[in-house]
Amino acid sequence: MLNILFTFAGRSLFMVAQHSTVCLLKGHTTITVGKDNKMLMPLEARRCFFALLTIVVACTVTITISTLDGRRAHCSPAEKPDGQAGEGNRATNDFSTIEGNLRSSRQSAKWGTDPQSGAHVVRLTSSPGRGHNIYCEQPYGSPDGQRIVFYQSGSPTWGPHKLVIAELSGLYTLTEIEPELKSLSIAHSSWGEWAYYSMEDGSIRRVSLLTLQRQAVLPAGSIDTSRQGFRSITPDNRWIIGTEWVKGAEADGSPLKRCYALDTRTGQQRVILQDPDNRNSHAQSELGNGGRWMYQLLVSPGRVPVFVRELFGSADPVQLPFGGQWSAESTGHMAWIGTTGRVACAVQWDREARQHVPRHPDGNLLIAAPGDTKPQVFAAPEHGFYHVSISRCGRYFVCDDWMDYEPTGILDAKPGPIRIVIGNLKTGKYRVLIHDCQCYGLGSTAAFEPNPYMTADNRWVIYNGSPFGSTQVFAAKLREDFLSSLD
DSSP: OHHHHHHHHHHHHHHHHSSSOEEEOTTOSOEEETTTTEEOOHHHHHHHHHHHHHHHHHHHHHHHHHHHHHHHHTOOGGGOTTSOOSGGGTTOSSOEEEOOOOEEEOOOEEEEEOTTTOOEEEEOOOOSSOEEOOOSSSOOBOTTSSEEEEEEESSSSOOOEEEEEEESSTTOOEEEEEEEESOOOOBOOTTOSEEEEEOTTSOEEEEETTTOOEEEEEOTTSSOTTTEEEEEEOTTSOEEEEEEEETTOSTTSOOEEEEEEEETTTOOEEEEEEOTTOSSOOOEEOSSSOOEEEEEOOBTTTBOOEEEEESSSSOOOEEOSOSTTTSSOEEEEEEEOTTSSOEEEEEOOBTTTTBOOTTSTTOSEEEEOTTOSSOEEEOOTTOOEEEEEEOTTSSEEEEEEOTTOEEOSSSOEEOOOOEEEEEETTTOOEEEEESOOOOOOSTTOGGGSOOOEEOTTSSEEEEEEOTTSSOEEEEEEOOTTTGGGGO
């Protein structure tokens, strides 16, 4: 774009200056040229003026960009734009750049203002296929809060899938990073710069949420996409945590699902969890140093224990006090609270009676750290939280409230709104941000659930909605005074 501006400016000035010298007479509006002092023709004068103006604007833009790049380059490790230390989170290694033009489009529309909170809602997608941001526990947003990454499918039910990055300003442009992918898995450390994904040939790529630059990470055949997927990545972007099906690994010949860690530098894979109850791990690397990770098991009948363990090492995993003897069982959704080492977990409630269980009647959002003997309950008795996500600062949570809604079949449900609620973990205050996100589910499938999360700057909440049947991605912009009202 800058090349075009400078070309236009240069040609315009050349037309004026090739036979004479330009001079501006102070105190006069006349522009004279050369020895005969003839006035420039209006068209030539306009060209000259706009050429000069264009150069000034272009130089200003260039200086601004250089200044921003300079500020970014001089950040200390603790103050990097992505908020994470370590060389792996920047493009300073040997990954090669993938060239090629990226296609951009606009699907957005202003959706309106929530009557209760005043949040301004934008629908980011409007495709016949579904858009979705699974899962919300590890927010797929850029470190500056300006972009998010998600998948958009080719049909309302399934693939092929496009990997898309959306702008949260201007025209809310969508940039197509990859036009067709079979795998829905993505590895991204919350609000980090780089999102990692696999191609059909088993190669690994990553894309920067700051620059949209794509890089080749590992060659073809690095993973088997038919049975391996990604779930998380350490904050330094060194180890991808994934899951894989191993055929015939059980004693009876049935497949076993296990978790592995993939080295993004060497391609080495190491098994980090092998358990017959590892069926939907929701694996999450700890923020900060990334030395631990969290996962859950699905134990029949209906038990969902949550564990924290070292990524590598021989120490036994530590079970968090959720479910079992401590509380109702987990809904299957939990999240790290910033870099505190604590975890927030949504547990079940009495859906028939639309109230919480007697052991914790005031709410179902529980908080605990490894070693705690019992969880702390965040009191919000009128809400039944299902998914949970925590803000980058660790102060706020955002949850979808299913107290008045429950899917009972593929296209059937108990009627009622699904609210999106934000709360302050320190003050205990909470408010409804969206009184009905209109995400009504399809057989309670994860891709058709709200999965709300906050951007890095706490200005937006991203969520899924399906007011027309096919799931779309929405963004709700918080009023300036919304979070301060919770302090």
